[in-house]
Amino acid sequence: MTTSLYDPAKPAGQNDSLTSAVSPDGTPSLGTRYRVPPRSGVAVRVKAGQLLWVENTHGTQVCDFWAFLAADLKQFLSMSHCRTWLQRVMPQIGDPLVSNLRQPLFILEEDTSPGVHDTIMSCCDWPRYQLLGCTEYHDNCADNLRMALQAIGLSPPLIPDPFNLWMNIPITQDGHTSFEPTVSSAGDRVALRAEQDCIAVMSACPQDKNPINGHDAMPTELHFWVEA
Amino acid sequence: MTTSLYDPAKPAGQNDSLTSAVSPDGTPSLGTRYRVPPRSGVAVRVKAGQLLWVENTHGTQVCDFWAFLAADLKQFLSMSHCRTWLQRVMPQIGDPLVSNLRQPLFILEEDTSPGVHDTIMSCCDWPRYQLLGCTEYHDNCADNLRMALQAIGLSPPLIPDPFNLWMNIPITQDGHTSFEPTVSSAGDRVALRAEQDCIAVMSACPQDKNPINGHDAMPTELHFWVEA
Numbered sequence: 001m002t003t004s005l006y007d008p009a010k011p012a013g014q015n016d017s018l019t020s021a022v023s024p025d026g027t028p029s030l031g032t033r034y035r036v037p038p039r040s041g042v043a044v045r046v047k048a049g050q051l052l053w054v055e056n057t058h059g060t061q062v063c064d065f066w067a068f069l070a071a072d073l074k075q076f077l078s079m080s081h082c083r084t085w086l087q088r089v090m091p092q093i094g095d096p097l098v099s100n101l102r103q104p105l106f107i108l109e110e111d112t113s114p115g116v117h118d119t120i121m122s123c124c125d126w127p128r129y130q131l132l133g134c135t136e137y138h139d140n141c142a143d144n145l146r147m148a149l150q151a152i153g154l155s156p157p158l159i160p161d162p163f164n165l166w167m168n169i170p171i172t173q174d175g176h177t178s179f180e181p182t183v184s185s186a187g188d189r190v191a192l193r194a195e196q197d198c199i200a201v202m203s204a205c206p207q208d209k210n211p212i213n214g215h216d217a218m219p220t221e222l223h224f225w226v227e228a
Numbered sequence: 229m230t231t232s233l234y235d236p237a238k239p240a241g242q243n244d245s246l247t248s249a250v251s252p253d254g255t256p257s258l259g260t261r262y263r264v265p266p267r268s269g270v271a272v273r274v275k276a277g278q279l280l281w282v283e284n285t286h287g288t289q290v291c292d293f294w295a296f297l298a299a300d301l302k303q304f305l306s307m308s309h310c311r312t313w314l315q316r317v318m319p320q321i322g323d324p325l326v327s328n329l330r331q332p333l334f335i336l337e338e339d340t341s342p343g344v345h346d347t348i349m350s351c352c353d354w355p356r357y358q359l360l361g362c363t364e365y366h367d368n369c370a371d372n373l374r375m376a377l378q379a380i381g382l383s384p385p386l387i388p389d390p391f392n393l394w395m396n397i398p399i400t401q402d403g404h405t406s407f408e409p410t411v412s413s414a415g416d417r418v419a420l421r422a423e424q425d426c427i428a429v430m431s432a433c434p435q436d437k438n439p440i441n442g443h444d445a446m447p448t449e450l451h452f453w454v455e456a
Contacts, residue, residue, distance in 0.1 A: 083350070132335065
């Protein structure tokens with residue numbers, strides 16, 4: 001059988017992610033509240049010491065979150081390394097979020113939500129929606145990551161597993177999982193203190209085939225801002 | 229701060245993995261029982277339809293397992309995509325093991341052990357042992373993967389999260405994890421039916437700083453063979 005070579009940076013379609021950059025190179029205006037359009041992604045540079053706030057504007061929206069070391073995109077926030085470091089599947093306030101080289105990239109400094117986030121699921125992608133029955137292009141978090149980076153002149157060397165903010169994936173004692181609605185409220189936010197100069201990417205997950213974005217399965221916007 | 233660029237293919241040290249290839253390109257002799265030396269890794273090509281057996285020779289040894297599509301190493305067995313596909317943190321007999329493009333690479337066809345394996349922890353690496361206090365090079369699964377591929381003329385474009393055969397990582401209801409000894413017995417084995425032409429890599433995990441390889445923390449050998 002023939003197999004086409006996989007290009008991790010190439011999206012299968014297009015959406016608002018391509019035109020939603022905060023600036024040409026992703027450097028934000030400090031204190032400015034930026035919008036992640038529904039079903040799209042936005043990248044932002046966060047310098048060491050700065051605080052990145054991510055807001056679940058309407059309370060029901062999952063944010064797929066990635067971070068890369070600004071100096072080397074092959075060093076990225078890694079959920080499996082976080083779990084090994086923390087000895088927990090879910091980070092809590094005060095926890096470092098570490099890279100694939102076990103270097104802390106961010107500290108989870110504040111979280112006004114009940115703290116239910118996911119680290120074990122892959123981000124949605126075009127193959128996922130094809131498996132869910134879609135025959136025409138469906139927005140997806142992997143492509144949002146690709147386009148958000150493309151919009152600031154970068155391309156991902158791989159698609160890391162995301163930190164799925166507010167995504168509610170209970171794990172039963174026998175290891176079963178399910179996709180449940182968020183338990184967060186409108187305006188809930190997390191604050192991530194950068195330990196290194198990073199590029200963070202947030203995708204307003206466009207999943208509308210299960211209830212992770214609320215019982216009405218209606219993906220919506222997110223907001224974020226960076227403070228000194 | 230200066231940051232050196234990360235080369236995913238470059239090991240931090242050397243061990244028997246470099247001289248343990250089953251053949252120059254990793255093609256096995258069918259039916260031949262091969263040894264993974266203690267603390268080392270070995271790569272093997274498995275063609276679609278063939279059955280790969282991995283044996284926990286002494287019962288207490290964790291095997292970090294990876295698979296790559298032979299035609300494109302950027303397509304690899306992905307634990308996060310398996311979990312999303314299976315809706316379980318642990319594969320069971322009959323389950324497909326899928327790639328980062330959600331393509332089944334193997335079917336878990338047999339498992340004579342109690343079926344306790346891990347999909348949520350990163351493989352051990354040199355930074356991990358430095359964090360555990362080692363000041364001199366310590367064998368590690370990430371380097372074993374690098375060297376096992378190097379021994380058959382290949383190099384990994386990234387270090388995927390491993391399927392940790394026999395690794396016992398209970399997850400409590402509140403999301404805490406711990407490193408516990410294997411619950412397998414000498415001679416326990418799993419059989420993986422290839423759905424695609426793959427390169428599988430097995431590392432006899434050299435972890436001797438916690439009890440995952442038995443209460444005596446004594447890493448040992450593994451064996452494997454490929455059947456038509």
